Amino acid sequence: MKTTAVHSHRLCAHCGSERAPGDVLTGLADRAMFADRLAASLSRRRGRSRRRPAAAEQPGGLAVLLIDLDRFKAVNDTLGHAAGDALLRAVAKRLRGALRAEDIAARLGGDEFAVLLAPPTTAESTAAIAERLVEMLSRPYLIDGGVATVGASVGAALCPGGGEVEAELLLRRADMAMYQAKNDGRGRYRLFEPAMQERAEARRKLEADLRAALALGQFELHYQPQINLATHRLTGFEALLRWRHPLRGMVPADSFIALAEELHLLPTIGEWVVRTACTDAIGWPGAPTVAVNVAAQQFQNGWLVPSIAAALQASGLPAARLELEVTESALLHNGSVAIEQLMALKALGVTISLDDFGTGYSSLTQLRSFAFDRVKIDRSFASDPAVARAVAALGASLGMRTTAEGVETAEQLNRLRAEGCTDAQGFLLSRPVPAADVVGVIDRFAIDGGVPGAPIPNFHEKSGTRKRERAA
Amino acid sequence: MKKTPPLVRLVYVSRNRLSGDAATMEREVANILAVSRRNNVRAGVTGALLFNADCFAQTLEGRRDAVEAVFERIQCDPRHSDTVVLQLEQAVPAFADWSMAYGGRLDDERARFDRLSNDADQATRGAAADSVLALLRSVVSRALPALG
Numbered sequence: 001m002k003t004t005a006v007h008s009h010r011l012c013a014h015c016g017s018e019r020a021p022g023d024v025l026t027g028l029a030d031r032a033m034f035a036d037r038l039a040a041s042l043s044r045r046r047g048r049s050r051r052r053p054a055a056a057e058q059p060g061g062l063a064v065l066l067i068d069l070d071r072f073k074a075v076n077d078t079l080g081h082a083a084g085d086a087l088l089r090a091v092a093k094r095l096r097g098a099l100r101a102e103d104i105a106a107r108l109g110g111d112e113f114a115v116l117l118a119p120p121t122t123a124e125s126t127a128a129i130a131e132r133l134v135e136m137l138s139r140p141y142l143i144d145g146g147v148a149t150v151g152a153s154v155g156a157a158l159c160p161g162g163g164e165v166e167a168e169l170l171l172r173r174a175d176m177a178m179y180q181a182k183n184d185g186r187g188r189y190r191l192f193e194p195a196m197q198e199r200a201e202a203r204r205k206l207e208a209d210l211r212a213a214l215a216l217g218q219f220e221l222h223y224q225p226q227i228n229l230a231t232h233r234l235t236g237f238e239a240l241l242r243w244r245h246p247l248r249g250m251v252p253a254d255s256f257i258a259l260a261e262e263l264h265l266l267p268t269i270g271e272w273v274v275r276t277a278c279t280d281a282i283g284w285p286g287a288p289t290v291a292v293n294v295a296a297q298q299f300q301n302g303w304l305v306p307s308i309a310a311a312l313q314a315s316g317l318p319a320a321r322l323e324l325e326v327t328e329s330a331l332l333h334n335g336s337v338a339i340e341q342l343m344a345l346k347a348l349g350v351t352i353s354l355d356d357f358g359t360g361y362s363s364l365t366q367l368r369s370f371a372f373d374r375v376k377i378d379r380s381f382a383s384d385p386a387v388a389r390a391v392a393a394l395g396a397s398l399g400m401r402t403t404a405e406g407v408e409t410a411e412q413l414n415r416l417r418a419e420g421c422t423d424a425q426g427f428l429l430s431r432p433v434p435a436a437d438v439v440g441v442i443d444r445f446a447i448d449g450g451v452p453g454a455p456i457p458n459f460h461e462k463s464g465t466r467k468r469e470r471a472a
Numbered sequence: 473m474k475k476t477p478p479l480v481r482l483v484y485v486s487r488n489r490l491s492g493d494a495a496t497m498e499r500e501v502a503n504i505l506a507v508s509r510r511n512n513v514r515a516g517v518t519g520a521l522l523f524n525a526d527c528f529a530q531t532l533e534g535r536r537d538a539v540e541a542v543f544e545r546i547q548c549d550p551r552h553s554d555t556v557v558l559q560l561e562q563a564v565p566a567f568a569d570w571s572m573a574y575g576g577r578l579d580d581e582r583a584r585f586d587r588l589s590n591d592a593d594q595a596t597r598g599a600a601a602d603s604v605l606a607l608l609r610s611v612v613s614r615a616l617p618a619l620g
Contacts, residue, residue, distance in 0.1 A: 090544055097548040132550065139547045139555040142482070142540040147557045 023107040025085060026092035034106035034114050038064065038167045041116065046164060060119035061161040063126040066174045067095070067133060070151035070186045072111035083143045087150065090141050098129065098136055111150075114174075123158055123191060130154045130189035138187065153181040154189035176200050207263060209245060210256055214265075214272060218244055221276055222432035225441055226291070226403060226425045229417045234445040236289030236323065238425060239277040240432045241269070266295040271307045278315035278322060280435050285442055291323035293355065296330035299338045305345060312348070319349030325376065326352065328360035331369065342370050353403070358387060364394075372400050374423075379406020382426065385419050392420030477536040481563035482543060483601045485529045486552040497525075498577065504551070508542075509571040517542050520567045520608040522575030528552050529575075529604045533565040556592070559601035566609060575611035 023030040029037065045060050069091065076084035088111065095105045095113060104116040115133075117126060137152035155178025159165040165173075173192040179200070181190040190196075213219055223237035243251040260266050274292050281290040298304045312319055324345060331338050342352050353374035354367065358381050367375065375395045381387040381404075388404060395402035404416040407426030416424060433441055490497050501523055512518065517534035530546075532539045547555060567573050592600075 093544070094548050098550075135553050136547070136550075139486075139553075140484075140557045141547075142543050142557075142560065145478075145480070145536055145560070147560055 023092075026089050026107050028092050028096070028113070029104055029106035031106065031108045034104060034108065034116065035167065037104045038116055038170070041118065042159065042165070042167055042170075045119070045159075061121045061123075061158060061163075062119050063117040063121045063156055063158045064170050064174045065115040065117065065126070065130055065133070065154055065156045065189075066108075066171075066178045067113040067115065067137070068153045068178060068182070069111040069113075069137070070153055072150050075148045075150060079143065079146055079148060083146070083148065086143045087141050087148055090143070091137055091150075094136050094139075095133065098132055120161070121158065123160075126156050126158055127189070127191060130156050130191070134187065134189050151187040153178060153186045155179070155181050155192070156189060157192040173197070206256070206259065209248070210243075210259055210265065211263065213243055213245070214269060218246075219269065219272065220244055220434065221273065221280065222434055223280075223290070223438050223441075224425055224432040225430045225445065226289075226423055227429050227445075229413075229422055229424055234286075234288060234442060235423065236291060236321075237281075237284075237438065238291040238325070238432075239273060239280075239293075241273060241293075261295065261297060264297060266297040267301055267303060270295055270298045271303070271311075274308055274322075275311045275314065278311045278317040280438070281321060282315050282317050284438060286446070287318075287321060288442065289321050289323050289351070290317075291325050291353070293325045294330065296327075296333045299330065299334040299341055304341050305348075308345060308350065309348060312350075320351065323351040323353055323374070325355040327355045328357070328362070328366050331366060332361065339370055346371070354400075356405075357391060367394065367398065372398075374401040374403055376403045376405055376425075377421070379426070382406040382408065382412050382416070385415050388416050388421055389419040392422070395422075396420060477538075478562045479534065479565065480536045480539055480560060481565070482532045482539050482557065483530075483559040483604050484543075484555055484557045485527050485600070485604065486555040488523055488525060488527050489551050489553050494577070497523075500551070501577075505572055505574055508546075511545070512542065512571045515542055518565050518567045518570050518572070520570060520573035520575055520612050522578050522608060522611060524577055524579045529608065531567065531605060531608055533563070533567060556597070558597045558604060566605070567612065570612070573608070573612040575608055578607070578611065 021030070021033055022028060041062055045062070072084065072087070075087055088107070091113065092105065092107060095115065099105055099115065100118065102118040104118070106114045106116075108114050115129075117129065134152045134154055138150070141148045141150075155174045155176065157165075157170050157173035157177060159170055173196075176196040177190040177192040180196055181188050184190065220242045221239045222242050223239055225234050226236045226238060227233070228235045241253060241257075243253075243256055245251055257266075260269060277290045277292050281288070284290075294304065308322070308324075311317075312322065324342075326338070326342070346352055351373045352370065353376055354372045355376050356378045357367075357375050358378040375391060377388060377391050381391075388402075392402040401422045402420065403423040403425060404412075404421040405425050407413050407416065407424045407428045409428060412426075413424055413428055430441055490500050492500070501521075505521065508521070512532075512534075515534065515538045517532055517538050519530060519532040521528065521530045523529070532542055534542075546552075
């Protein structure tokens with residue numbers, strides 16, 4: 001039977017005249033044509049399976065492959081747009097050359113391609129062609145006297161023989177497989193599996209919940225005491241962000257901070273953290289300091305300095321009682337922009353510390369790029385006296401205090417003190433406590449002096465979840 | 473007036489995806505050679521090819537646009553994979569008398585390039601290109617010119 005291509009001639013959007021359909025640059029199908037052909041293939045199959053309902057093993061599986069080029073932007077940027085276009089044409093040719101005549105290849109736009117593998121197609125044949133496409137498209141291209149190399153990530157979804165899947169769902173599944181391929185490191189293919197859908201849905205829900213969390217008042221700050229190792233006195237608290245969700249319960253920072261960063265929520269959350277910490281701290285007896293983590297993103301919109309100044313003013317907290325903790329990577333990503341803002345903050349009277357030292361580049365340049373008041377040794381070195389000694393010595397000679405993080409045992413505490421650390425923080429001294437319990441902790445430390453080796457009551461709470469405590 | 477594209481030389485290696493015993497492989501390579509000689513004469517491209525069980529090494533010479541077209545056609549061929557371009561530069565043809573000189577099968581340590589990747593640095597690739605070229609020259613000069 002000859003099928004009539006109903007949509008083979010569409011009107012040109014610009015001139016209103018008929019034009020040849022498809023992607024002008026590559027000669028492949030375009031997005032609309034691809035959707036038409038996919039829908040037509042699926043409905044043809046449906047018609048067949050209705051006519052032969054008894055046929056148990058129907059041969060006509062088909063598959064959709066979505067293909068994204070990796071590093072295409074770099075080619076465009078370095079070799080120019082004409083070379084980029086030439087590369088897209090070569091990709092289209094390689095793609096077409098690797099397929100059967102009855103398969104459809106399309107360029108959906110930019111560097112996104114799609115393939116419809118016509119029946120008969122199985123999971124095995126789909127995997128084989130997807131693997132071949134990844135390899136073939138990743139071979140070098142000679143363009144305008146230069147060599148260009150891109151990679152390809154492929155997501156594939158199959159509509160098995162006898163099965164029924166709507167076109168839109170098939171495309172969405174291929175897209176989820178593509179997300180997986182990219183997440184697994186690009187330059188590879190993934191076939192859709194139901195688990196991907198579950199993961200995608202779980203992620204979408206988490207995203208929606210996280211976007212709403214601030215407005216719904218689900219964030220809270222917990223505070224972990226910091227101790228002066230010479231006097232055994234409590235000197236301050238670090239504010240740590242917690243998310244209490246009505247159904248999820250307490251969500252560990254590990255499971256939402258990275259997502260909040262991806263969704264670019266950290267500047268807003270960070271502002272709330274500073275405001276709340278200042279307001280909480282104003283009522284604390286003995287005027288201990290409060291330390292707040294500042295995320296890399298907070299340096300990027302120019303709000304950081306004014307929002308902190310506003311938080312201090314609104315709460316009435318003396319600037320000297322507020323400490324800001326920045327990581328090396330936050331400085332690295334923002335360069336002089338970050339340093340300028342830190343200088344402005346220091347001018348306000350705020351204290352600045354370098355957080356998680358030892359985990360990133362740990363560069364001396366970084367340590368000297370700004371007059372930090374404090375360097376905090378990452379918790380992973382709590383049992384490493386050599387590192388503690390080196391950093392404490394460095395800190396002392398640069399006029400910085402040195403805080404050991406993640407102290408869990410009395411032996412660690414004694415050793416860290418012996419190696420020259422000036423302050424400590426960790427489960428041995430106290431786990432982070434809700435804002436309402438801070439006054440109780442202050443009282444307790446005032447009474448027993450927080451003498452290490454004679455652990456503070458309450459510290460022996462089971463610390464099964466010694467995860468990284470990070471705040472925004 | 474349109475400028476004539478410059479003469480270039482391309483050197484690349486790729487992974488051999490032919491299967492079968494030595495005789496089958498030789499036959500398949502003979503087919504590849506026959507087709508490439510026909511195409512190269514038409515395109516005005518010259519060069520040399522050798523292979524072993526692991527890889528192909530090939531040089532293509534000629535006008536830049538012609539070399540690019542021939543190379544692109546070869547990249548669509550599933551009988552090899554994982555192409556690494558070692559050299560692409562303006563050069564006087566070294567195999568001008570050969571539509572595609574055949575170095576034959578060389579199961580030799582000198583012809584092991586399977587550890588090269590597209591991420592290799594310029595110096596590594598340059599050195600590899602030189603050694604592939606030297607290898608091609610040495611085997612071609614020993615072969616019978618009647619093949620061309």
